[in-house]
Amino acid sequence: MHGVMGRPPGAARNKTPATPRVMLMLLVVMTGVAPISLYLLVPALPLLATTFGREIDVAQMTVSLYMVGIACSQIIMGPLSDRFGRRPVLLAGLTLMVAASVGCIAAQSLPQLIAGRFLQALGGASGMVISRAIIRDLYPRERIGAMISLVVGVMMIAQMLSPLTGGLLETAFGWRAIFYMITAIALxxxxxxxxALPETRRAGSGKSGFRGDVGKLFGSRAFIGYMLCQVLASQIIFVFAGGGPYIVVTQMGRSAAEYGAWFATTAFAYLIGNLCCVRFAPRHSLERLIWFGLALQVAGSSLNFVWSLAGVNQVAAVLFGTQMIVMFANAFVMSNSAAGAISVRPEAAGTASGAMGFLQMGLGSLISQLGADLGGHFATTLPLTSVILMLSAACASTMVFIVPRRKVVLSEELIEQAEVESGML
Incomplete structure (x- = not known):
C-alpha cells in the first residue's frame, strides 16, 4: 500500500485519514458488496421458482434485473459523488441497499423480490463506481492501476466463495437467510x-456540473480511448461466460459441475493477473502495462482461434488453457485502462467511472447473450473464439488509433491544471 497520499490535494479536512490497510479493506468491501450479493443468491434460484410457483426464467430476473440495477447505479452514483462527495453518496447508496434487503426478506411474491433486488443493486453498486473515484483521489496516476488490481484481486477471493456460501445458507436455513446475510454485510x-472513511473528493470538484463534466470527458480522445479499451476488454469475459456452459455441456457432453471447475481456472488466471499487475506497476508505466496485456491478450485469442480452426479446442483442457492466457492478460488491460480513463479529468473521476461502468455492464448484458447464442447454436467453438479475437483486436485498436501519445496527454493535463489554479474552470 505504499504510494498513498496522506491527504489528497484539496480534499475535505473533516476527518482523520484512515491508515493504508484500513483504506484497502474499505475499498475491497465497498467494491465487493454488490457482486457478492449477486452471486450469493444464484444457488437458490431453482428453490425460488418452486416456492413462488413460477418458471425458472422468471426467477432468473432476480439476477438479470440486478445487473440492470448495477448498470443504472454506475451512471447515477458516479456523477453524484463528484457533486456531493464520496462519503454521503456511498452512505445513501448503502442505506438504500439495507432497506431493499429488508424488503427482500419480507417479500411475499416473486415480483416483490425482483423489485427489491433491483433497488438492492442500485444502492449497493455505488461502492463499485465510487471506489474507483476514491482510488483516483488518493493515488498518483501511475499507482491507480495497481490499486484497482489489488482491490479486485482481494475481492475476487470472497466473490468466488459467494455461491458456495449462498448454497450452504439456503440448504441449512432457507432462501431468506441469504438476505439476512446481505443485510448484515451492507449494514x-x-x-x-x-x-473510518475520510472524504476524499477534491475541493472544487463538481462545480462544472454533470453536463460540463460529460462534455469535457467525451471531448477528450484520451478518455474515450481508455474507456473503450477497458469496456471492450471486459466484454471478453462476458462473451466467454455466456458461451462457455453451452460449449462444455452441449458440445463436449460434460457435466455442469465440470464446467464450473474449468471456469474456475479462468477466474484464477484473472486473479493471478491482477496480483502480477500490482507487482509490476511500481517499475513500469501505465501505458507499458496496457500494451503488455494487449499483446498477450491478442496472442492468446489468436491461439484460441487457430485451435478452433484445427478443431483442437473441442477438448476442454485446450479451450480453457488458452483462455487462461487471455484472462491473465485481461487483468492488465482492464485495471490500467480504467486508471487511464479516470485520470484524464481527476475532478470528474466519479462521472468517468460511472460512464465506464455503465457501458461495461450495459454492453455486457447483450454480449453475454450473444455468447450464449454462439455456444448454443453451433457445433464448434469457432464462432465464439472468432468474437473473442475480434474484441481483442478492437481493444488494441483503441490504443493505436484513439489514445494520444503520452506527451500529448501530459500536455492536456498540465494545461488543465494551470487553468484550475488560475480560476478559469
Whole structure:
C-alpha cells in the first residue's frame, strides 16, 4: 500500500485519514458488496421458482434485473459523488441497499423480490463506481492501476466463495437467510464507511456540473480511448461466460459441475493477473502495462482461434488453457485502462467511472447473450473464439488509433491544471 497520499490535494479536512490497510479493506468491501450479493443468491434460484410457483426464467430476473440495477447505479452514483462527495453518496447508496434487503426478506411474491433486488443493486453498486473515484483521489496516476488490481484481486477471493456460501445458507436455513446475510454485510459496510472513511473528493470538484463534466470527458480522445479499451476488454469475459456452459455441456457432453471447475481456472488466471499487475506497476508505466496485456491478450485469442480452426479446442483442457492466457492478460488491460480513463479529468473521476461502468455492464448484458447464442447454436467453438479475437483486436485498436501519445496527454493535463489554479474552470 505504499504510494498513498496522506491527504489528497484539496480534499475535505473533516476527518482523520484512515491508515493504508484500513483504506484497502474499505475499498475491497465497498467494491465487493454488490457482486457478492449477486452471486450469493444464484444457488437458490431453482428453490425460488418452486416456492413462488413460477418458471425458472422468471426467477432468473432476480439476477438479470440486478445487473440492470448495477448498470443504472454506475451512471447515477458516479456523477453524484463528484457533486456531493464520496462519503454521503456511498452512505445513501448503502442505506438504500439495507432497506431493499429488508424488503427482500419480507417479500411475499416473486415480483416483490425482483423489485427489491433491483433497488438492492442500485444502492449497493455505488461502492463499485465510487471506489474507483476514491482510488483516483488518493493515488498518483501511475499507482491507480495497481490499486484497482489489488482491490479486485482481494475481492475476487470472497466473490468466488459467494455461491458456495449462498448454497450452504439456503440448504441449512432457507432462501431468506441469504438476505439476512446481505443485510448484515451492507449494514456493516455502511457503519465501517461512516466511522473510518475520510472524504476524499477534491475541493472544487463538481462545480462544472454533470453536463460540463460529460462534455469535457467525451471531448477528450484520451478518455474515450481508455474507456473503450477497458469496456471492450471486459466484454471478453462476458462473451466467454455466456458461451462457455453451452460449449462444455452441449458440445463436449460434460457435466455442469465440470464446467464450473474449468471456469474456475479462468477466474484464477484473472486473479493471478491482477496480483502480477500490482507487482509490476511500481517499475513500469501505465501505458507499458496496457500494451503488455494487449499483446498477450491478442496472442492468446489468436491461439484460441487457430485451435478452433484445427478443431483442437473441442477438448476442454485446450479451450480453457488458452483462455487462461487471455484472462491473465485481461487483468492488465482492464485495471490500467480504467486508471487511464479516470485520470484524464481527476475532478470528474466519479462521472468517468460511472460512464465506464455503465457501458461495461450495459454492453455486457447483450454480449453475454450473444455468447450464449454462439455456444448454443453451433457445433464448434469457432464462432465464439472468432468474437473473442475480434474484441481483442478492437481493444488494441483503441490504443493505436484513439489514445494520444503520452506527451500529448501530459500536455492536456498540465494545461488543465494551470487553468484550475488560475480560476478559469
Amino acid at each position: 456493516a459496510t455502511a457503519v465501517a464507511i461512516a466511522l
